[in-house]
Amino acid sequence: MRIGLVTDSTAQLSADEREELSEATGGLFAVVPLTVLIGGVAFADGEVDAGHLCAKMTDGTEVTTSMATPAQFSEAYARLREDGAEAIIVVTMSAELSGTRDSAVTAAEAEDILVDVVDSRTTSAGLAGALSVAVAGIQQGLDTESIAGTIADWCAAETRSVFAPGSLEYLRRGGRIGAASSLLGRALQIVPVLGLNAGIVVPLARVRTRTKALEKIVTLVTQAAAEVAEPEDTVHIELQNAEGEMDTADAELLSTRLRELGYEPSFRTLSTIITAHVGPGTVGVTVQTKP
Structure with missing residues (x-):
């Protein structure tokens, strides 16, 4: 067949x-x-440069999405x-x-x-x-x-995702914050580290600085790699960010730390649909086995 x-x-x-x-x-x-709308103008996901989208979101342009x-x-x-x-x-x-x-x-x-x-x-x-x-x-x-x-x-x-948004504001606006809504009242005092559990955004850690959030991601990635893989499995680590550039400070720090631990992370830009909800400055890592 x-x-x-x-x-x-x-x-x-x-x-x-x-x-x-x-x-x-x-x-x-x-x-x-899917479709992303920037200032009311519709674009198919992938038609708009990631950096351009992030700049528009940063300057306050309304950005929404359509399934x-x-x-x-x-x-x-x-x-x-x-x-x-x-x-x-x-x-x-x-x-x-x-x-x-x-x-x-x-x-x-x-x-x-x-x-x-x-x-x-x-x-x-x-x-x-x-x-x-x-x-x-x-x-x-x-x-x-x-x-x-x-x-x-x-x-x-056999797959786990962990990420740190630049802000919880975009997730709040889009209603995709899930169980992490408990963080909103303390958003000014913490930097959240989030993940996906059964497809829902959930809090994984609450730290005080961006640097600590990135280090927490590295720790969680190491734990996830041990959790998803059997001894005979190959673990694949993929770094992602909203801006679509590997040389942002956060992406470079994560890449360096992961390489120090023996991983060889690949890189993927987040889709404009995902960025529209998580916002500029988001960086994350996905851990998965290879079939």
């Missing part, structure tokens, strides 16, 4: 990654974009069907962060081929990693139910 693969744009895949995923699925791969629609997913499914897909796996960002997963399900209900939608309960590098798990299952010849189950299990057990 030829199985197609669909995801949303918050995975922030590079051109090389998209090409690799397309080749691995025999051309049966599609990315459905991917059922029509967009239907279009992606139709293209894959036309290209020979007999079934489709869809892996989306956390349903706790966006209605995009629900749009994928709504579109799937109208299809006459099997479309299995998986809520990754993560985003960005975690979502990108889940796509590698999907490809591994497809190449092994597994059925869609087995692949979907494997992806869900991997997302729950």
